[in-house]
Amino acid sequence: MATGFDNPVGFIGIGTMGGMLIDAFLRAGTFRPEQVFIHNRTPQKAHMMAQKYPGMTIASSNAAVAQKTQLLFLCVKPLDFQTVLKEIAPHVTPSQTVVAIASPVLLQHLAEQLPSKLIKFIPSLTNLSHAGACLLTFHERIPGDEREQWKQLFSAIGTPVEISEAHTRIASDLSSCGPAFLSHILSQMADAAVEEAGLPRCLAEALVVHMLDGTARLLMQEGLSLQEIQQRIAVPGGITQQGLSWLSDQLAGVFHRLFQTTHAKYAEDVEKIQAAFDDR
Ligand SMILES: NC(=O)c1ccc[n+]([C@@H]2O[C@H](COP(=O)([O-])OP(=O)(O)OC[C@H]3O[C@@H](n4cnc5c(N)ncnc54)[C@H](OP(=O)(O)O)[C@@H]3O)[C@@H](O)[C@H]2O)c1
Known part of the structure; x- marks a missing residue:
C-alpha cells in the first residue's frame, strides 16, 4: 500500500x-x-x-x-x-x-x-x-x-x-521547534563573536555553520555521542572545559523553562481547539 x-x-x-x-x-x-x-x-x-x-x-x-x-x-x-x-x-x-x-x-x-x-x-x-x-x-x-x-x-x-x-509536545519541541531553537543559539554565538572580537559577521556565521555540519557528522557518521564529543574536546584544565563549566552553570534550568513555556502555549491551544470542536 x-x-x-x-x-x-x-x-x-x-x-x-x-x-x-x-x-x-x-x-x-x-x-x-x-x-x-x-x-x-x-x-x-x-x-x-x-x-x-x-x-x-x-x-x-x-x-x-x-x-x-x-x-x-x-x-x-x-x-x-x-x-x-x-x-x-x-x-x-x-x-x-x-x-x-x-x-x-x-x-x-x-x-x-x-x-x-x-x-x-x-x-x-x-x-x-x-x-x-x-x-x-x-x-x-x-x-x-x-x-x-x-x-x-x-x-x-x-x-x-x-x-x-x-x-507529541515534547517530541515536537526537540524535533520540530528544535532547528529554530538551535539556529537562534548559533546566531547568538555568531553575534557575540562579532561584538566581542570584531570577527566579520559573514565569517562568524560561516564558522558556526561548518561547526554544526561537522558536529552532526561526528554524531551521525562517526557514531560519537553528545557526551563523547564534549569529553574529547574538553581536556582537563583547558579552555573548553572552563567554558563548558561556565555554560553549564548559566544554562541550569533554561531548557526546563523553555519546555514549560511551549507546554503552556500548547495547553492553551488544545483548550481553544476543544472549545471549537465542542461548538460545532
Ligand atoms: N512551521 C513548522 O515548522 C511546523 C512544524 C510542524 C507542524 N506544523 C503545523 O503545520 C500546520 C501548518 O503550519 P504552517 O507553518 O504551514 O502554516 P501556514 O504557513 O500559515 O500555512 C497554512 C496554510 O493553510 C491555508 N489554509 C487555512 N485555512 C484553510 C482552509 N479553510 N482551506 C484551505 N487552506 C487553508 C492557509 O492559507 P492562506 O494562504 O489563506 O493563509 C495557509 O496557506 C500548523 O498546524 C502547524 O502547527 C508547523
Missing part, C-alpha cells in the same frame, strides 16, 4: 509546511505531480505550486480534494481545522487515510468527525532535506502491519519515529 504509493494524494493548506512536504515528497519520488491534488484558502499559493510541478491538479475546493484522493494531508493551522473538517467530512470514507500535521489537534478530535484511518504526523523543516525525524502517531483504526508500511513511506523524507500522543 504505502511503498511506491500510486493512489491520488491530496494536500489542503499550501503554506510553509504543506509546501515543504509537497517539495520533499516529490523530490524523493514518493509521489508524482500527476497524483497530487491541492487546495489552499488563498488560491495564489496553490497556483504557484502547480506552476512549479506541471501535472499537479488544483482542486476547486477542499471537498473536491477529499473526493478525489486516497491519502489526504491536512496542513492548515490548528484553529482552521474545524472549518476544513466540516467541508471534507461528508466526502471522507473509511478506506481513506487522513494525515494531520497540527500538534494540538488530537486524534480523538479527528476520529469524532472522520470515519477514515488517521495519522498525526509532526514534520520538521529538516524533512525538506530528507533528514530529521518524522514524528508519527497512529490512530487505532490503523493496524500494526499497516503502520510499518506508512513508516516506510515517511522514511523517504526523514527518520520515522512512532510516539504516543501524550509525548
Whole structure:
C-alpha cells in the first residue's frame, strides 16, 4: 500500500509546511505531480505550486480534494481545522487515510468527525532535506502491519519515529521547534563573536555553520555521542572545559523553562481547539 504509493494524494493548506512536504515528497519520488491534488484558502499559493510541478491538479475546493484522493494531508493551522473538517467530512470514507500535521489537534478530535484511518504526523523543516525525524502517531483504526508500511513511506523524507500522543509536545519541541531553537543559539554565538572580537559577521556565521555540519557528522557518521564529543574536546584544565563549566552553570534550568513555556502555549491551544470542536 504505502511503498511506491500510486493512489491520488491530496494536500489542503499550501503554506510553509504543506509546501515543504509537497517539495520533499516529490523530490524523493514518493509521489508524482500527476497524483497530487491541492487546495489552499488563498488560491495564489496553490497556483504557484502547480506552476512549479506541471501535472499537479488544483482542486476547486477542499471537498473536491477529499473526493478525489486516497491519502489526504491536512496542513492548515490548528484553529482552521474545524472549518476544513466540516467541508471534507461528508466526502471522507473509511478506506481513506487522513494525515494531520497540527500538534494540538488530537486524534480523538479527528476520529469524532472522520470515519477514515488517521495519522498525526509532526514534520520538521529538516524533512525538506530528507533528514530529521518524522514524528508519527497512529490512530487505532490503523493496524500494526499497516503502520510499518506508512513508516516506510515517511522514511523517504526523514527518520520515522512512532510516539504516543501524550509525548507529541515534547517530541515536537526537540524535533520540530528544535532547528529554530538551535539556529537562534548559533546566531547568538555568531553575534557575540562579532561584538566581542570584531570577527566579520559573514565569517562568524560561516564558522558556526561548518561547526554544526561537522558536529552532526561526528554524531551521525562517526557514531560519537553528545557526551563523547564534549569529553574529547574538553581536556582537563583547558579552555573548553572552563567554558563548558561556565555554560553549564548559566544554562541550569533554561531548557526546563523553555519546555514549560511551549507546554503552556500548547495547553492553551488544545483548550481553544476543544472549545471549537465542542461548538460545532
Ligand atoms: N512551521 C513548522 O515548522 C511546523 C512544524 C510542524 C507542524 N506544523 C503545523 O503545520 C500546520 C501548518 O503550519 P504552517 O507553518 O504551514 O502554516 P501556514 O504557513 O500559515 O500555512 C497554512 C496554510 O493553510 C491555508 N489554509 C487555512 N485555512 C484553510 C482552509 N479553510 N482551506 C484551505 N487552506 C487553508 C492557509 O492559507 P492562506 O494562504 O489563506 O493563509 C495557509 O496557506 C500548523 O498546524 C502547524 O502547527 C508547523
